[in-house]
Amino acid sequence: MKELKLMKGNEALAEAAIRAGCDAYFGYPITPQSEVLEYLSREAHARTGMVVLQAESEVAAINMVYGAAGTGKKIMTSSSSPGMSLMQEGVSYIACAEVPCLLVNVNRGGPGLGTIQPGQGDYFQSVKGGGHGDYKLIVLAPSTVQEMSDFVKQGFDLAFKYRNPVLILTDGALGQMMEKVELFPQQERKFERLDWATVGKPADKEKNVITSLNLKAEAMEVINIHLQEKYREIEKNEIRYEAINCEDADYIITAYGLVARICTKAAQMAREKGIKVGVIRPISLFPFPYKAINDYASKVHGILDVEMNAGQMVEDVRLAVNGKVPVEFYGRMGGVVPDPDEILKALEEKIVGVAV
Amino acid sequence: MSMNERDLLEDKHFEQVISDESICTKENIVYEKPETLLDVSMHYCPGCGHGVAHRILAEVIDELGIQQEVIGVAPVGCSVLAYNYLNIDMSEAAHGRASAVATGIKRVLPEKYVFSYQGDGDLAAIGTGETIHTCNRGENILIIFINNGIYGMTGGQMAPTTLPGMKSTTSPFGRDVATMGAPLKITELLAQLPGTYYVTRQSVHKPLNVRKAKKAIQKGFEYQKLNKGTCFVEIVSNCPSNWKMTPVESNKWLDENMLPFYPLGDIKVPKD
Known part of the structure; x- marks a missing residue:
């Protein structure tokens, strides 16, 4: 039976995170997306055991995401424009280290502190890099509250398929407005040991290291070439319009x-x-x-x-x-x-x- | 290492003795590389405390039998490549964010042992916010803090822990407290927070201190199992290259200058 609800975009997104079997959310309050952190703080742990932690800053939040997502679990954060700017260094590390995770930007008007009203001024930041170096996020742009929910599930799937951070780029109006949304069924939170993840080195296996560092130029170029090949593959398979x-x-x-x-x-x-x-x-x-x-x-x-x-x-x-x-x-x-x-x-x- | 020991090492007779295969038998081995320490050359400068700190950390992991259960976080700084030397799963954090990365790991793997290994610039300058809030939340992790009063990797700039009057490339006339601020005793500060369970300051410049520092790291891991809060082990260390001293001189300087300002010993010990 269809499960229909009238929900705010931010709340539908948070509900979808719980239902997608997200393992942890790290975030920091900022308008117009604070409902995500609030909803998850209220709902998530009791329902699925999901970890929800309010960080001391967006900088800390994205680095918590980096550490937690390095274990191969389903990890996410959300923020709005100024907060996303603070996260960009961490996003660059995450992209280079190929740590799958879900990011959400409830875009507000800028530049600077700007306004808390909706905006799309973060398009360049989202699709052209944002942080330093040559990297790409998979960026999904919902236009309905329904898609605010659906893209959470799809976002996690894409993140793990390509070991790449996925960004849901939405805006303050979609985050705040209420619409009918059909919720997808609760997925089980299950832990799978992934061969690259840092969960403790088994006796019979090589250690895993999550890093974006390589001091040798030629070796760093090899990493870059690999990333670019992955982005070409994403371009081949994942165009949606x-x-x-x-x-x-x-x-x-x-x-x-x-x-x-x-x-x-x-x-x-x-x-x-x-x-x-x-x-x-x-x-x-x-x-x-x-x-x-x-x-x-x-x-x-x-x-x-x-x-x-x-x-x-x-x-x-x-x-x-x-x-x-x-x-x-x-x-x-x-x-x-x-x-x-x-x-x-x-x-x-x-x-x-x-x-x- | 004393002068006598140095003389002994240079003794040709000594070289002959240790190369004798009849003596190099398994029963006679009293000192070997811990399993958790990889058999590779380290990039650390001769005489640097990092090598010793890595070794005692590896020994503790071996002795507690937790190699498969531990995840470490390397910082940005001289020990950025710690993951090349430790045979455990590790994550390499952005500058200053190691305790946030460790928080993320520990929160989703609460049954594992998690530590961060950070220098003074990383932990007490750019990462001060993360350090304080991680300790204030009482994250059940071990933070190992190497304090040598200088930015080593970038070539000897002033650190938050550089001593008053101490010269560095960015305090070439000595640290002027009036304009550059006083050294930050972050370890004492963290001990005030209810979230910290065990806070201690140790060193690795003498054999006795190495043993004490090792014991402190061991306690840090043992307490982690109790889920009582953050364990914080500062290791006051040296930087022969950027202090522009020989290793022996640097250890002497550490004794005479660093330790009066950063006194060794436990600052906060569990009450129960």
């Missing part, structure tokens, strides 16, 4: 997360006016659906990219389109959520009015 009413479209809007839903409404309003508009919503921001967007670019006259930032994903959209058609950008910043009317207006002014 949604194409909404794109088959007959003359124009396309690209947007991710919550903004994609607002753009879907704008596209519907455009169709009522006789303008055939579709929406492409990248779900995996890394790996990015370059080919899909390139294919659709051949069929339309122009593309409008809409984000809650100054224009970040639009750079990837332009790389994907590769000059085939004009790509314009419309964005709101600092925590302002665009409405469908202004998106439609931007589409008409920047794309429909000028495209041939």
Whole structure:
């Protein structure tokens, strides 16, 4: 029987962590994601024995994740933009040491202390690196409370499949808003000794070391080559996107997360006016659906990219389109959520009015 | 090592004796490498205390029979490569975060033995926050703190524990307490926290001290089993290279300068 609940995005995510059999969560309070830590503190241990620990900082939290995830257990943390910035050094270590774990960024408006309202200004940080060195996270961008739940389970699966950190990049509005969510059944927390994990060296096996250090340049390059090969493999297998009413479209809007839903409404309003508009919503921001967007670019006259930032994903959209058609950008910043009317207006002014 | 011992080592007769196979028999072995210490060359400078500290740690792990049950955390600093010398599962932490990494491991593997091994810059400067909060939560881990009053790996900069007036590459005229602050006695500070169960300061510059330091590490692991809180063992050590002294001079200097400021002995012992 379906288990349906009306839940806040942050709470649905926390509930999903418990149900996915997460072994430990380490976090630090920050608006607009504190409900995750609060919900887990209240619910998790009694239900599954999951460890929930409030760290003294995001820096400590991500390093607790690094240590705990090195044991091969299912470990996660969540934060919001300034807190994610603090975590980036640790994320770089985690990526290099190939420790699977789940990270969540409930993006708020920046830069600096910014605002506690929703934003998408952390796209670059999430998909282009964030910390130091050449590494990639697998980045999933939910657009519904349902996906806030579903991506926790998928995120853990991907993290272990590739021994790579997975980031759920959402925003303050999705974290705070309530929607109907179908919860997946409780999964058992089970411990499996993984051959790379640090759980105590068996007498008949070599020791395991979780490290991101190699002082020899040639050896460090080998590690880098291995990571890049893994990222190419992820690009081959894990691209996810949604194409909404794109088959007959003359124009396309690209947007991710919550903004994609607002753009879907704008596209519907455009169709009522006789303008055939579709929406492409990248779900995996890394790996990015370059080919899909390139294919659709051949069929339309122009593309409008809409984000809650100054224009970040639009750079990837332009790389994907590769000059085939004009790509314009419309964005709101600092925590302002665009409405469908202004998106439609931007589409008409920047794309429909000028495209041939 | 005394001058007499040095003379003895240089004695040709001594070399002949120890190379005689009839004497090198199993029954005659009184000193050998612990199983937990890997048979590889260490990168530590001659005379550095890290080698001795590693050895006694390895001996304790062997003697307690916990090699398969222990997970160590290496810091950033001279002992960043400790995992190359210890034959146990280990995690290499970011600078200052070893106690947070150890917390993460211990929380999900509470039945295992977990320790961090950190230097003064790592533990008492960049990692002060993690150190204090780990101890304040009373994480059931052992923290081994090597204090040689200097940043060794990066080439001899001033550490949080550099003595007043002590010269380093970033306090070239001596540590001026008025502008650079006083050395941080973090071990005394941590002993005040209810979360710490056993806090002690030892050294490895003389055979008797090595034995005491080893005993302290052993207690640290034994107490960990009781789940009573954090055990903290400081080892006041030397840095011949960056103190710009011979190993013998550095140990003498340690005796005359470091120990009056960082007195040896237990600072907090279990009441029960």
